[in-house]
Amino acid sequence: MKEILDAIQSQDSTAADFAALSIPESYRxxxxxKDETEMFHGLATRDKDPxxxxxxxxxxVPELGPGEALVAVMASSVNYNSVWTSIFEPMSTFGFLERYGKLSELTRRHDLPYHVIGSDLAGVVLRTGPGVNAWHPGD
Structure with missing residues (x-):
């Protein structure tokens, strides 16, 4: 992670420098x-505590698929999507992910026993998958 942070903070880093960075196997x-989707069953929305x-x-760290980018997240936010996901309302995200996972071998990797929340972020692109042309490492 230190190498990634150093590259981000350096004024001299190039796209090639970002593309050459080693990517960690995992992240926080x-x-x-998924096994907690019923934890708030029977509670009013206002009583569900994220x-x-x-x-x-x-x-x-997931493998990149077509049209995807791997981003070193520097900031993220809590929004309605985060709150709804955390209280499994109006429906659990896992139902969608199960259905999506049945579409192809590529989408199967989204049907997991956990879901990383978040839909808003700011960060730096580290890698891009096939078909990504508007973004490049270092953007």
Missing amino acids: AVTVH RKSLHLDEVP
Whole structure:
């Protein structure tokens, strides 16, 4: 991680420098767990406490697929998507991920026993998958 941070903070880093960085096998992420989707069953929305369902886990860095980018996240936010995901409302994210995982071998990797929350971020692109032309390492 230090190499990545050093490259980000350096004024002299090039796209080639970012592309040459080694990527860690895992990272820390805030997750929800599939086996906890019923933890708030029977509670009113106002009584569902996201702090009870959110976990800080070490998760594997996914392999890039077509149209995807791997980003070193420098900042993220909590928004409605994060809150809804954490209280499994209006429906659990896992139902969608299960259906999506049945579409192809590539999408199967999204059907996991955990889900990394978050939909807003700021960071630096480290890698891009096939078909990504608008973004490059270092952007």
